[in-house]
Amino acid sequence: MLEDKNQERTSLAELGEFGLINHLTEHFKLYNSSTTKGIGDDAAVISASEKERLITTDLLIEGVHFDLSYMPLKHLGYKAVMVNLSDVYAMNGVAEQITVSIAVSNRFPLEALEELYAGIQLACDTYKVDLIGGDTTSSTKGMLLSITAIGTANKEEIVYRNGAKPTDLIVVSGDLGGAYLGLQVLEREKQVFQVNPESQPDLDAYTYLIERQLKPEARKDIVELLKELDVKPTAMIDISDGLSSEIMHICTQSKTGCKIYEDKLPLDPQVISTSEEFNMDSTMIALSGGEDYELLFTVPIADFEKIKSNPNLSIIGHVVEQNQGMNLVTRADQEIELKAQGWNTFKEGAQE
Amino acid sequence: MLEDKNQERTSLAELGEFGLINHLTEHFKLYNSSTTKGIGDDAAVISASEKERLITTDLLIEGVHFDLSYMPLKHLGYKAVMVNLSDVYAMNGVAEQITVSIAVSNRFPLEALEELYAGIQLACDTYKVDLIGGDTTSSTKGMLLSITAIGTANKEEIVYRNGAKPTDLIVVSGDLGGAYLGLQVLEREKQVFQVNPESQPDLDAYTYLIERQLKPEARKDIVELLKELDVKPTAMIDISDGLSSEIMHICTQSKTGCKIYEDKLPLDPQVISTSEEFNMDSTMIALSGGEDYELLFTVPIADFEKIKSNPNLSIIGHVVEQNQGMNLVTRADQEIELKAQGWNTFKEGAQE
Numbered sequence: 001m002l003e004d005k006n007q008e009r010t011s012l013a014e015l016g017e018f019g020l021i022n023h024l025t026e027h028f029k030l031y032n033s034s035t036t037k038g039i040g041d042d043a044a045v046i047s048a049s050e051k052e053r054l055i056t057t058d059l060l061i062e063g064v065h066f067d068l069s070y071m072p073l074k075h076l077g078y079k080a081v082m083v084n085l086s087d088v089y090a091m092n093g094v095a096e097q098i099t100v101s102i103a104v105s106n107r108f109p110l111e112a113l114e115e116l117y118a119g120i121q122l123a124c125d126t127y128k129v130d131l132i133g134g135d136t137t138s139s140t141k142g143m144l145l146s147i148t149a150i151g152t153a154n155k156e157e158i159v160y161r162n163g164a165k166p167t168d169l170i171v172v173s174g175d176l177g178g179a180y181l182g183l184q185v186l187e188r189e190k191q192v193f194q195v196n197p198e199s200q201p202d203l204d205a206y207t208y209l210i211e212r213q214l215k216p217e218a219r220k221d222i223v224e225l226l227k228e229l230d231v232k233p234t235a236m237i238d239i240s241d242g243l244s245s246e247i248m249h250i251c252t253q254s255k256t257g258c259k260i261y262e263d264k265l266p267l268d269p270q271v272i273s274t275s276e277e278f279n280m281d282s283t284m285i286a287l288s289g290g291e292d293y294e295l296l297f298t299v300p301i302a303d304f305e306k307i308k309s310n311p312n313l314s315i316i317g318h319v320v321e322q323n324q325g326m327n328l329v330t331r332a333d334q335e336i337e338l339k340a341q342g343w344n345t346f347k348e349g350a351q352e
Numbered sequence: 353m354l355e356d357k358n359q360e361r362t363s364l365a366e367l368g369e370f371g372l373i374n375h376l377t378e379h380f381k382l383y384n385s386s387t388t389k390g391i392g393d394d395a396a397v398i399s400a401s402e403k404e405r406l407i408t409t410d411l412l413i414e415g416v417h418f419d420l421s422y423m424p425l426k427h428l429g430y431k432a433v434m435v436n437l438s439d440v441y442a443m444n445g446v447a448e449q450i451t452v453s454i455a456v457s458n459r460f461p462l463e464a465l466e467e468l469y470a471g472i473q474l475a476c477d478t479y480k481v482d483l484i485g486g487d488t489t490s491s492t493k494g495m496l497l498s499i500t501a502i503g504t505a506n507k508e509e510i511v512y513r514n515g516a517k518p519t520d521l522i523v524v525s526g527d528l529g530g531a532y533l534g535l536q537v538l539e540r541e542k543q544v545f546q547v548n549p550e551s552q553p554d555l556d557a558y559t560y561l562i563e564r565q566l567k568p569e570a571r572k573d574i575v576e577l578l579k580e581l582d583v584k585p586t587a588m589i590d591i592s593d594g595l596s597s598e599i600m601h602i603c604t605q606s607k608t609g610c611k612i613y614e615d616k617l618p619l620d621p622q623v624i625s626t627s628e629e630f631n632m633d634s635t636m637i638a639l640s641g642g643e644d645y646e647l648l649f650t651v652p653i654a655d656f657e658k659i660k661s662n663p664n665l666s667i668i669g670h671v672v673e674q675n676q677g678m679n680l681v682t683r684a685d686q687e688i689e690l691k692a693q694g695w696n697t698f699k700e701g702a703q704e
Contacts, residue, residue: 036404040605041513042442042589043408048507049400052388056395057485057500059453063492090394101411101498133409139496140415146453146487146498148409155400161393237394253392 010110012138021136023110024117031128032096034152044132046097046150052158054151056087062142070186073112075214077119080145083240085127085218086293088151090238092159092223097132097150098124103139127220157232159297164235164254168298168319171233173222173312175266176243177282180289181274182206182213208270216293222312223295229306233297242288245340246296248326254298257324260317260338263331287328288341362462364490373488375462376469383480384448386504396484398449398502404510406503408439414494422538425464427566429471432497435592437479437570438645440503442590444511444575449484449502450476455491479572509584511649516587516606520650520671523585525574525664527618528595529634532641533626534558534565560622568645574664575647581658585649594640597692598648600678606650609676612669612690614683639680640693 012020025039037045046053060066060080068076081098088095100120104113124131129149185206192199203210219238226233235254237246243260251258265286275282298319299307307313317329327335364372377391389397398405412418412432420428433450440447452472456465476483481501537558544551555562571590578585587606589598595612603610617638627634650671651659659665669681679687 037512042439043406043445043501043503045443045510046405046407048402048404052400053398053405053502054395055398055449055451055485055500055502057451057453057487057498059455059487059489059498061455061489061491064455064490087394091397093395097407099407099409099500101409103411103413103416103496133407135409135411135498137411137413138416139413141493144455144491144496146409146411148407148451148500149395150405150407151395158397160389 012104012106012108012110012113015110017136020113021134024113025131028121028124028131030130032130034096035130035132038130038132039134044097044099049152051152052155054088054091054093054153055148056084057146057148058083058087059144059146061144067190068143069190071214073115074119074122077116078123079214079216080147081120081123081127081129082216082218082293084147084149085129085220086238086240088149089218089220089223090236090295091151091153092157092226092233092236093151093153094223095127095129095149095151095220097130099133099148100131101135101146102143103137104143105139105141108143127218159233159236161235161237161250162253164250164256164298164319165300166256166319166321167301168234169301169304169307169315170247170258170260170296170298170317170319171307171313171315172239172243172266172294172296173219174292174294175268175271176239176286176292176294177271177275177289178209178212178268179216179291179293180285181271181278182209182211183291184278185209185274186213206270206274208268209274213291216291218293219295225310225312229310231299231303231306233299236295236297239292239294239296240290242290242341243296244287244338248338248340250296250298251319251326254319255322257320257322258317258326259320259329260327261329264314264316266314266316287338364456364458364460364462364465367462369488372465373486376465377483380473380476380483382482384482386448387482387484390482390484391486396449396451401504403504404507406440406443406445406505407500408436409498409500410435410439411496411498413496419542420495421542423566425467426471426474429468430475431566431568432499433472433475433479433481434568434570434645436499436501437481437572438590438592440501441570441572441575442588442647443503443505444509444578444585444588445503445505447479447481447501447503447572449482451485451500452483453487453498454495455489456495457491457493460495479570511585511588513587513589513602514605516602516608516650516671517652518608518671518673519653520586521653521656521659521667522599522610522612522648522650522669522671523659523665523667524591524595524618524646524648525571526644526646527620527623528591528638528644528646529623529627529641530561530564530620531568531643531645532637533623533630534561534563535643536630537561537626538565558622558626560620561626565643568643570645571647577662577664581662583651583655583658585651588647588649591644591646591648592642594642594693595648596639596690600690600692602648602650603671603678606671607674609672609674610669610678611672611681612679613681616666616668618666618668639690
C-alpha cells in the first residue's frame, strides 16, 4: 500500500558492486575521530583507544523480520541501524561505527537502495555514527540486511546482564507493547488493502503505535540520562523479544529471581485502547510483544531517589533470590510465573 | 553429489534461537586475551589496546556465492571465515575475533548447521581467532552467512591500498587461477552427475584446483613472513576478484600505473594442464579468475634482495607513473591494457 508504482528504475547491474557502494555512501559524513579509515580498503581501521570496544550484529531478512508492503525502505534502513545501536546502548556504551551489508534480488532498482540508504544515513546523522564498511551483493530472493555496530565504553562503565542482585530495583525506559500493536494494525490494514485496494486507511488512532513499529529509536538518551543521574545499572539488556524474555535473561545470568508488578507496567493510552479493540490483554502484550527497543535494567535500591520521579523511567519490580522464581504480581495480587514467549523465527519463519 | 541422504534430521524449531546458538558454539575455545566477553550478552566486549582495530565483513549467499551440491557445509564454514580473515591480513594485521550470522530455511536440520560450525571452528582453531557473537535466524530461501572479522595492527604497520610508488615491485603470494578452475571442474562434474547420478567422478588430476576452490587458506603466513623478512609493503590487497581487478584498485588508489609480465605469473602445473583441457587461456584465468585469496602487494625496489628467492613470493611486475597506464606485457613483448573482469553479482546473480 505504500509502494509507488511510478518510481524510476535504474538496474543495479549497470553500476556494478564498486560503483554501487560509492554511489550509495558518497554523502555519508564521519563523526568520530576514532574512524581512521572508512569504506574503500580491505578493512576499515579504528584508532587505538583506552576504552573497550563493543561489537554486536543483527541480520534482518525480508519475509521473516520485515514486510516491504507496509515498511517503507527508508524506515527499514533507519530501523535496521536502531536494532544494532540498541545493543550497544544496552551495554552502557557509545555507538561509534556500523558496517552495513545488503543483498537484494533484481526486483530492486537503484532507487530502492537509495531510499534504504537515506534511512541508514538519517540514523547515522542522528546518532553520530559512522558507516565504515560493508558488502553489497545480489540475492536469489528478496532483501536482507546484516549490520554490525561497534561502540566504546570505559571498562568500569560496561553493564552486563549478569550483575543483578536481590533487592535491586527493576527499571524500564519508555513504554511497552506499542511496536507489537503497531505491527498488528499494519497487518490488518494490509489484509483490508488486499481485499479492497481502493480503501483509504484511517490510521489516526494508531499513529504512536505505527511509529513505534516503523521508526523505533534506540535509547542513547537513557544511557546519557543515567550518567547525568550518576546511576550505574547492575545489569542491563534491551527489549527486542519482549519484557518477559529479557528479564528472564537478566535473572538467569545473574542467578536471581524477580517480581514484576502488573500495575507498574508503563503503557501508552493507545496501547490500552488498541489492545481492547483487538481483544488482547495489554499486560500480555507488554510482557511478550517485542521490538520496543527500550532499555531494561536493575539498579541498587539506594538509587531509588535518583530514579523515582523521572518521567522516562518506570520502576516495575525488584530482584529477589533465585529460589523465589521469576514472577508477575497481578493487580489481584496473585503471583504468576513469567514465561518467555520471545519470537522464535525457526517456528514462525516462512516455509521453503 | 556430496549430500548424504541418510543423515539425522533434528528440527531447528525444537531448539529455538538461544538453544541453537548455545548448542553450536559450546565447544569453541577463546585464544585472544583481548576477548573480554564473547557470546551471551547484548554485545561482545574487546579489551582496550594500543593497537588499531581492523574491521571487515562479507556476505555469502547460497545460489550466488556457493552451491551446496558440491560445497560440503564444513568447507563452506571454513571458507566463509577465510574470506574475511584474508581481508584483515591484506591490511598487514592480525585477525583476533569474528562474528558469524547465519540464516537458514527449514530445509536445513540441526545436523547441517553442526557441520557448518565444525568448519567455522576448524578455521578459528587453525587461525587462533575467537567467535564472539552473531545472529541465527530463519530465511525464506536457502542459506546465507554474514561474517565480520576484527583484527589488530600497530598504526605504523597497517598497509593500505594507496601507498604504491613508481619503481615499486609488484609481488604476489602463492599461485593464481586455481580456485576458478576448481570451480569449473566442480560445475562440470555437477552436470555429469545430473545426467548420470551413478557416475563416479575421477578427480585425481584436479585435487589441487578443487582444494583451492573448496578449502582456501587466508595468507596469515605471508604477513608473518614479511615481518621476518623485515619488509613492509607500500600497498596491499587480497585477491578475491582476480589479479587484474585488484592491481587496478592499488593503482587507482595510489595514482600510479603498472606493468605486469605475463611470463612472471605464478601458475600451478594443474592450472596449465586444466586450462588447456577447458580450452581456456591460463593467463586470462590468472588475471580474472578470482577467489585465490592470495596477497598482492608492492614493495620498494630496495627490498628486491629480501624477496627475490622466496618460494612463497613471485615478483610479477612493477609500478609505473599513472600516465603510463596499467598494462600486461605479453610473452611476445606486447603491452595490453588490463581490464577488470571482476565478478559482478548483480549481472550474474539468479533472477527472482
